Amino acid sequence: MMLQLSGVHAHYGSIHALHGVDVAVQVGEVVTLIGANGAGKSTLMMSIFGQPRASAGRIVFDGEDITALPTHDIARRGIALVPEGRRIFPRMTVLENLQMGAVLGEETNFAVDLKRMYTLFPILEERCTQSAGTLSGGEQQMLAIARALMSRPQLLLLDEPSLGLAPLYIKKIFQIIRELNREHGMTILLVEQNAHHALRVAHRGYVLQHGQIILSGTGSELLASPEVRAAYLEGAQTETAA
């Protein structure tokens, strides 16, 4: 087991955002968390990183309890985050952003990893001297993913990577997620509102509602489940058709 959350509770001030959540991610899997706005998806994702810290329950990564570790130490264990809203460093160049991602890695790996990212995201090579804030939303998302990958993580957390992107970019992002997993063996935990795309790429999925897991299963099971269809896939049909 790569990542195991058991009975995790989390609070934002007085708001009780997570009510005892159990989530597991196996090596080599893509696992997705879907749910409506405010269901606690991002809270769950960020609580793995101790922001906010889990007020109860245990988070175990690679056999080690990381519940109480400081955020930067959690990152050093080999988890990389692509945060919601991308959070790239806007006034630094694309290259400097990538360098920041590699801050934990070996200096000797940098050139190799950089080349790998440029192959995966050719647009970043084109834009490498530009300040990251001048990139388009989709390009910024790719930069955020590449920056996270520069640390050679064992587990990649993606928080709403398709948020606010044009349909073409959404498609591309999910292609990349699939490619990372199928070809590079990357283990991925994916939080998404775009349930349709997320469940298609994921091996397994969880449905989060009001801070609790109400449903779980394989991607195709959830895609076929009437509850999921009713609550999260309405309107997605037209998108598939198109």
Next chain:
Amino acid sequence: MATFVLAPHSLSPATRLKDAAAVAFIALLLGIPMIGLTTVDSGGALQIATRWPTLFIFVGVAFAGRLVLRYGIDQFKAHQLTRERSSAAMAAAALADSSGRSGGPVLTWIAWAAFGVALTLPMFFADNRYVVDTATTVLIYVMLGWGLNVVVGLAGLLDLGYVAFYAVGAYTYAILGTEFGWGFWQALPVAGAMAALFGVLLGWPTLRLRGDYLAIVTLGFGEIIRVILVNWTELSGGPNGIASIPRPSFFGLELKPPGDDPTFSSFFGIEYSPIHRLIFLYYLILALALLTNLFVSRMRKLPIGRAWEAIREDEIACKAMGINARNVKLSAFAIGAMLGGFAGVFFAARMGFISPESFTFSESAIILAIVVLGGMGSQLGVVLASLVLVLLPELGRDFAEYRMLLFGAAMVLIMVWKPGGILSHREPTLRYAADGEKR
């Protein structure tokens, strides 16, 4: 008034005249009591006299001035609009690296020219105490600006109490020098370390604060240090300050009139002149400032420097990259404080006398203004802003009480024309060729 300001760019002559007439009318109303009527002293009794011709000139000037001003502002706005449009068009064309790099070589030339001028300045003004002295003051502010730039410009931590570290450095040297007979060069590293320690002391409790909150705490810290200096008389001499602080020596040679020990002038067999010391002090601060610049530019290119900038950009993302935000912020505080401390040592050695008077909030404000006006994070910008902020009040001496007005107006104008500071251009810290080789 807002309606005047928001008026569209292409106005008909009639609206322009109406606008100017309105201003002239206000000028007339204000002018009647202020200019139209005046008191004259006739044989001990005050009498009211009228000055209608002067008033009409005043109103006329207001009318014409408004027309010209309005026209000028419109032209400026129209110009800016077209410029914005053209730059937006350029961005749309997505030229790979046009945005960041333009102006790079020009800036390098300006920097080298400034360096050349700084290096040769005392040779041209060897007999002019005033010029050398003022240049020394400029350089102190340049050094302080470069130090504060680490905290504010790079790490993005708004520090309103920077003068505290300047004071810590100055007082450390003053006390070591007068009480324990330490020389300038011995005290310099100790005072720097002391200031760095105070930087960490301030940084530690304020780590979780950002922006406005941090600014207020640092403002308080600056005041605390000053109040301690005023009141702890046994240590700091209170408001009387500390006098006869030892002067720096040139590799052990004192710069003073010939005496028993070999002095600078006797050693080199030149005639003693008091200007030697001024010129020596000038080159000393020039060397210190250049070292500071070199140090900060090197730091910027190291992982720690990039981490400072990344913290400024996004703290949470930084932590998620595995960066220990606490240590990064503390290092920025400590290094900024240390550089301020070095400048303080020099200040104490130059003046020979220090008192809490020299370390008021307005100093912090000026140093911060230098960093902000220069363009946050820009090293050359700091130099230009120091020149403006130190020389303007000096040049304005002829205008006596209006000089601070001039000073304020200049700051407002810079912020209007260059909202990002004089030099908002940011030099990338690393460049790679396409094949991944370090350039």
